[in-house]
Amino acid sequence: MARNEEQSRGPVRERALRGRAGRMRGGRGSGRTGAPVRLWGRHAVEAVLVNPDRTIRKLWATRDALAELEGEVPSGLAVDYAQAVDLARLVARDAPHQGIVIECDPLPLLGLDDLEPADPARPIVVLDQVTDPHNVGAILRSAAAFNAAAIVTQDRHSPPESGVVAKAASGALEIVPWLRVVNLSRALEEMEDAGYWRIGLAGEAEASFAEALPAGPVALVLGAEGEGLRHNVAQHCDVLARLPISAAMESLNVSNAAAVALYAIATR
Structure with missing residues (x-):
């Protein structure tokens, strides 16, 4: 001791x-580049939407997934409606996106x-x-x-x-x-x-x-x-x-x- x-x-x-x-x-070591990141899944996206430290760039969602979100999408944030098969192309292979994907800047x-x-x-x-x-x-x-x-x-x-x-x-x-x-x-x-x-x-x-x-x-x-x-x-x-x-x-x-x-x- x-x-x-x-x-x-x-x-x-x-x-x-x-x-x-x-x-x-910068990008030292762990892959940090400052480039936007894409996150997916209902709980992850809901948390991003209410985080004041996040700069959100884009939101893709099925209409059903968007209707199930708790809280409101921030005013001024455009939503691109998409089919589940289209969302699968935006994320890692076989990722459980649950019908919603968000692109945002990395956390500070x-x-x-x-x-x-x-x-x-x-x-x-x-x-x-x-x-x-x-x-x-x-x-x-x-x-x-x-x-x-x-x-x-x-x-x-x-x-x-x-x-x-x-x-x-x-x-x-x-x-x-x-x-x-x-x-x-x-x-x-x-x-x-x-x-x-x-x-x-x-x-x-x-x-x-x-x-x-x-x-x-x-x-x-x-x-x-x-x-x-x-x-x-x-x-x-x-x-x-x-x-x-x-x-x-x-x-x-x-x-x-x-x-x-x-x-x-x-x-x-």
Whole structure:
């Protein structure tokens, strides 16, 4: 452990994260180009339509899908009515577009310095080379459900913002800040300085997750499936902990593990 348990349970320091770990710029690493993105699916599109941080360029929809949307389409936004077969040409192959596709500018780039001071009720989720967009989207959905402050990924070895991520996130892409940093280990150092207790999930860890939980703010650190946390990232955690799963199963899918851990943090 980098700090002892008494320190981890002390008063929260009201110190904002400084963002020295850097934020992704331009197209570096994760495919960020600034080009418009196409998102699809009812919940993903509904969330975009009410997000003031989005610049919407175009909306395609079947009449039935548009009629089922909750809320109204912003005034001035033209809708191109289309058949489902036409929409399929606008998205990834076999994507479940549900009759609606939207094209918009990427979300604004965010870094650690954009976060509010550490809050015990709002953990940060740190993903170490989790590259599957379905997993990242599912983790965003759980993060929104359990009021996480943000997810943090390295600019490289993480998926770009995409329709696949947005569909799996079911609207959470517009709710949970997604911070991309250049150096994940340095970002974890900044989280320590800001008062976060950094818990890395590892199946081989001796401590259980419940034993590792402090009363204060938590940064939950998860690695890629199979490979787990990289050595340097694990070294920047205050403690490694395991979830109490049955011996009949070796591990959980990373998105399932995130959901279980976030629930445990919310109900401690």
